[in-house]
Every structure is written in structure tokens, then in C-alpha cells.
Amino acid sequence: MDASERVVEAYVRAVQGWATIPNIPCDSQQEIDLLAVDPGTGVARHIEVSVVLAPSFHKLTGKPYDPTLARERTHQAEQRRTVGFFAQKKFAAAPVRDRLREHGLNPDVCGRAIVTWGWDASAEDQAREAGIALWHFPDLVRGLADRVQGTRTNFHDETLRMLNLVLTAIPNEDSERAGQGDAATPAPEPTGQGGFWIYHNWTNRRVRLHRETCSHCNGGRGTEGSASDRNGEWLGPFRTARDGWDRAQRLQEPDTGVCKTCGPADGA
Numbered sequence: 223m224d225a226s227e228r229v230v231e232a233y234v235r236a237v238q239g240w241a242t243i244p245n246i247p248c249d250s251q252q253e254i255d256l257l258a259v260d261p262g263t264g265v266a267r268h269i270e271v272s273v274v275l276a277p278s279f280h281k282l283t284g285k286p287y288d289p290t291l292a293r294e295r296t297h298q299a300e301q302r303r304t305v306g307f308f309a310q311k312k313f314a315a316a317p318v319r320d321r322l323r324e325h326g327l328n329p330d331v332c333g334r335a336i337v338t339w340g341w342d343a344s345a346e347d348q349a350r351e352a353g354i355a356l357w358h359f360p361d362l363v364r365g366l367a368d369r370v371q372g373t374r375t376n377f378h379d380e381t382l383r384m385l386n387l388v389l390t391a392i393p394n395e396d397s398e399r400a401g402q403g404d405a406a407t408p409a410p411e412p413t414g415q416g417g418f419w420i421y422h423n424w425t426n427r428r429v430r431l432h433r434e435t436c437s438h439c440n441g442g443r444g445t446e447g448s449a450s451d452r453n454g455e456w457l458g459p460f461r462t463a464r465d466g467w468d469r470a471q472r473l474q475e476p477d478t479g480v481c482k483t484c485g486p487a488d489g490a
């Protein structure tokens with residue numbers, strides 16, 4: 223298992239509470255990355271992990287999957303980043319379906335998910351049509367972080383233990399990419415500089431005030447564009463930090479603060 227697969231398994235177990243079987247070998251050199259079963263409902267999911275740790279260049283795409291091209295060295299990486307590749311070569315492959323049946327599962331009703339770091343619009347459409355859920359890797363990391371942070375549980379899972387240690391060691395470091403900054407701080411003073419934005423993350427019920435020039439904000443476009451749009455929205459621009467802060471307060475989310483990276487409260 224590579225590092226991202228370990229993180230996904232830790233998320234599925236610790237946050238969702240599902241039982242897992244990782245790396246199930248199938249015939250024809252196929253493999254199921256992760257099989258997860260919700261013990262409460264009995265719902266099973268086949269999860270493939272496709273995370274390249276260089277986010278901006280490796281989004282999942284809806285480009286046509288071509289088995290001939292996929293065998294050519296120069297096109298292999300690109301082809302393996304298509305929804306079609308996962309749909310045909312992973313989820314629908316006969317050896318994979320056979321293995322699921324051996325585990326007592328019906329491949330036609332087994333849930334399907336790809337964990338990846340961003341995707342384009344056509345990938346989303348294709349995945350929806352193919353009944354494949356797309357999971358955004360940074361969301362899983364955030365969910366895990368929320369789960370382990372501040373708990374004293376002695377985690378048996380090595381990944382959780384490591385993550386908990388890291389979060390305890392660097393509580394004030396920015397741990398996010400999608401433009402929310404870090405822990406909440408007091409309300410900022412007005413600066414009169416103009417150009418402030420707030421990012422409202424609906425999923426995590428978090429609001430962060432940014433300068434327009436902040437690398438997380440990028441004039442309200444954020445760092446990941448479409449990827450962050452699914453979890454929240456940018457509001458602005460506001461002329462002063464105070465205006466932005468007032469709006470942020472009215473959202474009445476439990477976790478409201480200013481970005482630690484651009485520090486709009488400092489007035490510089």
C-alpha cells in the first residue's frame with residue numbers, strides 16, 4: 223500500500239467506521255485497492271485510489287479511454303487518469319468482478335469510488351453516469367485530521383497515530399490547501415486597503431477572511447478552483463477587512479476566523 227492508500231483506509235475506518243480489506247489481488251495482475259463494508263448497513267464499496275502528490279497537473283479527466291493508447295508508454299500515465307480507465311479496467315474487469323463474488327458480494331450493486339486529487343467537469347459527468355463516486359483526497363485528510371486532533375485515544379492504526387502526532391506537534395501550521403487558513407483568531411481591525419474575500423466551507427462549517435492577494439484566495443478563485451467549489455464558496459470582494467468580517471460573522475458558523483497566511487487582521 224502506498225501512503226495515500228493508507229490515508230484512505232484510515233479515513234474509511236476511523237471516520238466512516240467501515241471495515242476494510244486492502245489490496246485484494248485478482249487474476250490477470252489486477253488488484254482491488256480497497257474493499258470497505260459498512261457493518262451497520264452491510265453496504266460494500268470498491269474503492270480505487272489515484273492520488274498523485276502534485277495536485278495541479280494530475281486531475282482526473284473525462285478524456286476518452288483507449289486501451290491501445292494505454293499500452294503506449296507516452297500515453298500510459300494520461301490514460302490511467304481517465305474515468306474510462308477506472309470504469310473499464312478496474313470496476314468492470316472480469317477478474318475484479320469474480321473476486322468480489324468470491325467475497326460474497328454482487329459486483330452490480332457494490333458501490334464504486336475513486337479517490338483522487340481534483341477532476342474536471344467531464345470526468346464528473348462520466349463518473350455520475352457510470353455510478354462511480356469521486357472523493358476529493360484533501361477532504362478525506364481534513365476529515366481524518368478533525369477525527370484525530372485533540373483526542374487522547376491510543377490509536378492502533380499507525381497512520382492515525384502518525385497524523386495525531388503531527389497535528390499535536392504543529393497545531394498552528396496551515397494544514398489545508400483550499401483556502402481556509404488555520405485556527406480562529408479575534409476580529410480584524412479595518413485596514414482601508416480594499417480587496418478582502420471570505421471563504422465559506424459548508425462541509426466543515428468554517429469561514430476564513432483573506433486578502434485578495436493571498437495565495438489561498440487568488441482574487442476569489444481559490445487555489446483549486448472547481449475542487450473547492452463543491453465544499454463551499456468565495457464571497458466578496460469587500461472593501462475593508464471589517465466589511466468582510468461583518469459578513470463572515472453573519473454566516474454564524476462555529477469556526478470563523480482570519481487566514482493565518484495572509485493575516486488580514488495585521489493591517490499591513
Ligand SMILES: [Zn+2]
Pocket residue numbers: 403431432433436437438439481482483484485
Ligand atoms: Zn489568506
